[in-house]
Amino acid sequence: MLFAIALTLFVSTLLAPRASAADRGFTPEVFKQWADMRVGQGQPVYWYAVGVAYTYPEGKPVMRLEGIDAARLETQLSTATEAHQVSRKVFVYRDIETNAILREWQGKPLPPIAYPYQYITYSLRGNGIETMVEQGAGARLQRIGPGTDITARQIGNTVAFSAPLFLDLPLPSGARMQAFEHYDFFNQASAPGIKHPYQISWLRFGDLPAGLGKGVLHMVSWRVDQYGDLPPSIRAYLESEARLWLQPPRDIAEIRQLQK
Numbered sequence: 001m002l003f004a005i006a007l008t009l010f011v012s013t014l015l016a017p018r019a020s021a022a023d024r025g026f027t028p029e030v031f032k033q034w035a036d037m038r039v040g041q042g043q044p045v046y047w048y049a050v051g052v053a054y055t056y057p058e059g060k061p062v063m064r065l066e067g068i069d070a071a072r073l074e075t076q077l078s079t080a081t082e083a084h085q086v087s088r089k090v091f092v093y094r095d096i097e098t099n100a101i102l103r104e105w106q107g108k109p110l111p112p113i114a115y116p117y118q119y120i121t122y123s124l125r126g127n128g129i130e131t132m133v134e135q136g137a138g139a140r141l142q143r144i145g146p147g148t149d150i151t152a153r154q155i156g157n158t159v160a161f162s163a164p165l166f167l168d169l170p171l172p173s174g175a176r177m178q179a180f181e182h183y184d185f186f187n188q189a190s191a192p193g194i195k196h197p198y199q200i201s202w203l204r205f206g207d208l209p210a211g212l213g214k215g216v217l218h219m220v221s222w223r224v225d226q227y228g229d230l231p232p233s234i235r236a237y238l239e240s241e242a243r244l245w246l247q248p249p250r251d252i253a254e255i256r257q258l259q260k
Contacts, residue, residue: 024128025152028080031124033159034152035073035083037187037198038122040225042075044248047200048230049091051219053208062212063102065219066234067091067113070248077252081124086249090114090242093209101237105210116244119255137259157191160184167206179206198223 026034039045047069052061071087078084091113093102102110119134125148132145150163165181181204188197200221208215224230227246238245249255 024148024150025154026124026127026129028124030152030159031081031083031122031129033187033189034129034150034161034185035078035122037185037189037223039071039073039083039085039087042073043225044070044072044227046070046224046227046230047221048224048234049200049202049219049221051202051217052096053093053212054216054218055208055212056205056215059216061096062208062215063096063105064094064099065091065217066094066237068230068234068238068245069221070245072248074252083122084252085120085122086117086252086255087120088115088117088245088248090238090245092237099233105212108210110210112242114242114245117249117255117258119252134255134259141259157188159187161187177207179204181206196222196224 049065049067049069051065053063053065054061067090069087069089071085074084074086093105093110093112094100095102104110115135117135121132123130123132128148129150130145131147131150132143133147134141134143136142147163149165150161153160153162161184163183165183167177167179167181169177171177181202184201186199186201188194188199191197200219202217202219202221204217206214208217227235249258
């Protein structure tokens with residue numbers, strides 16, 4: 001559950017704004033590079049992610065993670081300075097040795113992390129961007145943001161978009177969920193000869209799932225633009241157990257229906 005709370009911000013990047021910096025590195029051109037990378041231009045895009053959970057401080061790998069974030073640009077709402085993303089994502093835990101899907105851990109259920117939708121707006125504001133996220137349904141509908149901590153840096157042919165995330169959230173038990181995460185998005189579309197020019201590296205230190213205590217999770221992700229280009233392992237899971245996630249939402253009308 002704690003890991004699911006953290007992954008709520010996988011695409012929204014930040015829960016709340018911090019003190020403003022002098023320059024976040026965004027221009028209209030850089031904003032377009034961000035939007036094109038993150039959500040495409042109207043057709044479905046698929047961010048495939050794979051990683052490992054490690055205990056801390058031992059550094060023992062205990063389980064794998066695999067999943068997708070399926071997204072598209074809502075072209076009817078988007079402009080040159082505002083990108084509207086409609087998406088959904090699902091992640092499963094896998095055995096560290098066999099790669100089989102883990103259904104439980106030490107007798108406790110270990111369900112996948114699944115979001116039927118997320119609706120995200122990225123808005124260019126001066127030399128930075130603001131991120132707003134909607135998720136949940138009915139009484140649990142949430143609007144999170146604005147997030148403002150994404151920084152863009154040009155490194156040769158690569159534009160790196162970086163965002164730190166410091167979590168300190170109260171839990172119903174009275175304890176607090178405290179963790180640190182960092183997201184790095186890499187846009188290498190202008191570099192020649194790269195098969196997958198859009199990539200993400202994600203790192204988290206905090207509570208592991210299934211009562212494993214503190215640990216480190218790391219995932220790498222890259223974008224493919226055709227469902228058939230996803231690895232067979234995740235396609236087999238989606239087609240047998242998670243068919244909703246075969247495609248991103250169609251448009252904002254489907255989002256509003258899911259929010260009821």
